[in-house]
Amino acid sequence: MPGFARSTAAEQRFTVNLSILFTELPLLERPAAAAAAGFTAVELWWPWVDSPTPAQPSLDALRGAITDAGVRLTGLNFYAGQLPGPDRGALSVPGEESERFRANLDVAADFAHSLGCRSLNALYGNRVAGTDPAEQDALALENLVRAAAAADRVGAVLLIEALNAPESPRYPLVSAPAAVTVVDRVNEASGLGNARFLMDLYHLSVNGEDLPSVIERYASKTGHVQIADSPGRGAPGTGSLPLEELLGRLRKAGYDGWVGLEYKAGDRPSSEAFDWLPREAR
Incomplete structure (x- = not known):
């Protein structure tokens, strides 16, 4: 598999999404597996898909697993329903x-804060049949302002993400401009200024967007970047996206934050899905 040049990879800060990689392992074993693969940072979707307010022992166990592994938590989703699955987001439902x-806002914010995590992602939520989209948008803005306040309380940014229309046909934010418009509305309504764009290059590519143009227009409003190759949502080098070039464009545009590895390992163990990335750059 083609890999990133060592010099280029060394200029990035990569974090592994443990909700899509290392899923062949129990949740509490994944932080240590990421560390064994050479990574120092991880991120997560909300791990308890059936509970926005899990019991304290569950929170403590995951916190302990992350701490014991010696990795840093760099990003966490607020509760968003069943992920992966058809229920993408809850705040506009x-x-x-x-x-x-x-109910999840303070729980997620406090958990993130306890591990030094400074990024909280809020998925917008699907359109619901029989419900006025304008009503959902008003509810979304109200809840995103609440989320911005919860994130601000712990010194975090609130991330708002565009998904892709083929995989999430009922999700309304399926372009970079749509997501950035919501970012701007939240910042205006909250007065906090801590809402940022989550630029997922995989989702945007599936939507057919001009990625160099997206980077040029929105890098200054971007709080986090995630990558997977396309087609297939596999590791870099398994598809046709020029991810090394795109990340270079982001650096030149001033983005110096984390790059989340949010791809599928395929039919091999996750520990073998990082051969594109020199170990010293992990």
């Missing part, structure tokens, strides 16, 4: 799901 999202 009226009724019980929205209430579950609100």
